[in-house]
Amino acid sequence: MDGFERRTSIKKEKILNTSAALFKKNGIKKVSISKIAKEANVSQVTIYNYFDSKEKLLHEVLVYYTNQMWEIYHKLIEKPISYEEKMKQLIFSxxxxxxxxxxxxxxxxxxxxxxxxxxxxxxxxxxALPAMMQLVQQGRDEGFIDPAISDTAIFVYLQMFSDYLQKGDAIEQLVPLTEELMKLFFYGIAGKNDN
Structure with missing residues (x-):
């Protein structure tokens, strides 16, 4: 990568990072290109040159933010800590x-x-799914997941969550229940057994 490409890449990342922070904090409608430009210390023209429109920028922010979240989860899944500790950290995060x-x-x-x-x-x-299955295997190895439950059953269970999220009204129902659903996902309806 030459100097120009490197500077372009750095500017794009700064715009994406700034936009993600603003969209997360203020929503989409209240965040203007001029606000992003000011916060990222670039011109509005630079943003339009790189992303064409606010809609395209928003889509790129989604990709950028999703990749950031994936990296956080992936690092957590790869940490050399117990399955139980990973579950606590996943639910909290x-x-x-x-x-x-x-x-x-x-x-x-x-x-x-x-x-x-x-x-x-x-x-x-x-x-994410292969990483979750790796985590499931760790849970099995450490005695937290019932060995009688097949990987296929777990995959179907994960797929049900994924499919449900694609329903039209899912977000309104799920956001207030996120912590409960994470606990239900990891510990089932019987809850966590501290014994």
């Missing part, structure tokens, strides 16, 4: 993320998730 993201931006992400073949679905299928 998921609840924290939901609380930190403006409802309008969250709704946009869910709307994009409903589009067949979307980026989030591909990331889920190609990276």
């Amino acid at each position: 998921e609840a924290q993320i939901v609380n930190d993201v403006h409802e309008e931006f969250s709704n946009y992400m869910m709307e994009q998730y409903k589009i067949p073949g979307n980026f989030i679905e591909r990331l889920y299928q190609e990276k």
Whole structure:
């Protein structure tokens, strides 16, 4: 990568990072290109040159933000800590993320998730699902997951969550229940057994 490409890449990343922070905090409608330009210390023309429109920028922010979240989860899954500790950290980080993201931006992400073949679905299928299955295996190895439950059954269970998220009204129902659903997902309806 030559100097020009490197500077361009750095500027794009700064614009994406700034936009993500603003959309997460303020939603989409209240964030203008001029506000993003001011916060990122670039011109509006630069933003339009790189992204053409606010809609295209928003889509690129979604990809950027989703990749950031994936990296956080992936690092956590790869940490050399117990399955139980990973579950605690996953539940906590998921609840924290939901609380930190403006409802309008969250709704946009869910709307994009409903589009067949979307980026989030591909990331889920190609990276997140295999990582979850790796985590399931760790849970089995450490005695937290019933060995009588097959990987196929777990995959179907995961797919049900994924399919439900693509329903039209899912977001309104799920956001207030995020922490409970994460606990239900990891510990079932019997809850966590401390014994």
